[in-house]
Amino acid sequence: MMHSKDVSLPPLALLPAVMAAARNGSFSAAAAEMGVTHSVISRHVAQVEQWLGYDLFERYGRGVRPTPDGQRFLRDVQGAIELLSQGAQPWRQRRGPDVIKISLLPSYARIWFLALVPDIERDLNVRLELEISERLADFNEGQTDIAIRCGKGQWQGTKSTRLFSDDLVPLISPKLLAGRDPQSLDAEAIASLPLLNDSDATGWRHWLEAHGVKFRQKPSDRRFEDYSVGLCAADAGIGVILSRLPFARKAIASHDLVMLPFAPVRSPLATFLVQPGYEQRPAVRAVAERLISAARDCE
Template sequence: MAHSSYDLPPLDGLTAMLAAAEEGSFSAAAGKLGLTHGSVSRRIAALEHWLGASLFERHGRGVRLTPAGLRFVRDARQSLGRLSHSAEQWRPRRGRQTVRMSVVPSFARLWLLRRLPAIEQSDTHIDLSLDHRMTDLDNREAEVVIRYGRGTWVGVDARQIVEEMLAPAASPGLRDRMSAAPVIDELLQWPLLHDSDTSQWRAFLSRAGVSYRPRWQDRRFEDYDTVLAAAEAGLGVALIRQPLAADWLTDGRLTTITLQTMANPASHFVCVRAGETRQAVLTVRDRILALAAEDRLEKTA
């Protein structure tokens, strides 16, 4: 018998079949399920009709699976096991709601991870994935996404987490090799460090009339925190993004080179689907924004 993709077996028949396969008789299966012998028999008969094959054959005072029954029970156990495993990932844990979040790795390491307990609190579990690619909110790959850009994505409710300021920075050792007040031309004598997005360096240098294109001595890294680590190692000059990377200045790993700063044309946004109604998702979004606001107040106090 041919079945469409929506022609599914009766679930109560599957339950009765698995119980009978485990117990070896319809009577024992009925006792296990709290049903009558006749009810178990009818459910299995309906399942056999759907399948178009006999599942059990009688022997003595019990039943045993036919060859078709053996194969179908094996497949049913595997399929139901996968469903159960999948459900465990999203089922509320002790009353906690699970929210799927996708974040670029550098932002997770520089800002999010230390604040994750304050975002989750006692009522939410964040299922966190670190991903460089643009996660699709419409396809429910994630419910909360932290994206880096200008916040103009279509179909997305994007809220800026923090406005960033850019300034050239280097290790104290490399800074000591520069003049007291280096100008842009002197900066260009050193390798410039950047991640996959060079728009910050282009924007910063264009203010001094310099059209920037990456050179052979400049270094590109996939993650922004790796850019900072490379600058700490003395490999070149990086644009430090404050307050995201403020710790690298306060603990002396990096030092700013010039007094020139500029607003970053891009920043991190916490994003949900436009029209999102799930309260747990909106609560996570609002807690992230509240923590960012607290950070700003602490720095201006």
């Protein structure tokens, strides 16, 4: 284990004067910024230069500018300060509710997540800042704390917890049934109808193969990146859509859709709560645990 005596650190308390002098190009201006005298800035800079063994600034007129060595030192100090700030930021005690940044798809927001927000914010004294987006979450520099995504749970540099297994059931509008009895449709008949996909045809391909039918893409099939838009398209009679349990009943309740009489088929994909690989602050962990618990209550 490394102890402080093993590391030779610059005089850290004096560095603000050096940085202020570099920012302002003048010891007098640096002194005014820091609320001290010119001589204090001059003395602090001189002590840092003595520790380094070279000059940080060259003087011209009433101003100063960094020497080449000074430029390199100041750049490294600034980088170290920024790195230290980023590392310490997640552990600071915050005033008021802690802000938790959550990235999720629009469909998850509408169908499941938004109804949870008021209780979570009240019970955990947090504010959930939502990024409703199709793009992958960026955990760098604290841009995202938690992401909710559909996939196989394998995203580099992250840890994933399964929220929902995607058990797929087909939903159809009475408009598309056109008076036919849902019981009369077998998997082959469904495959002949316009099929609605979300990001790709993985779900339909898997569902049809589970019923012994080969998936074949048709010109009448359509793709909607936003699943909730796909539900509206199914409601309009444009095609048949696969819905994920436990959301299918909500979809039926909010749309004029009928669940076709087939046993659910487990998708190779699932819904995951995704977090960065590093340790997160307590408030983020509490929100993650609450979401995992809420998902279990849905099943």
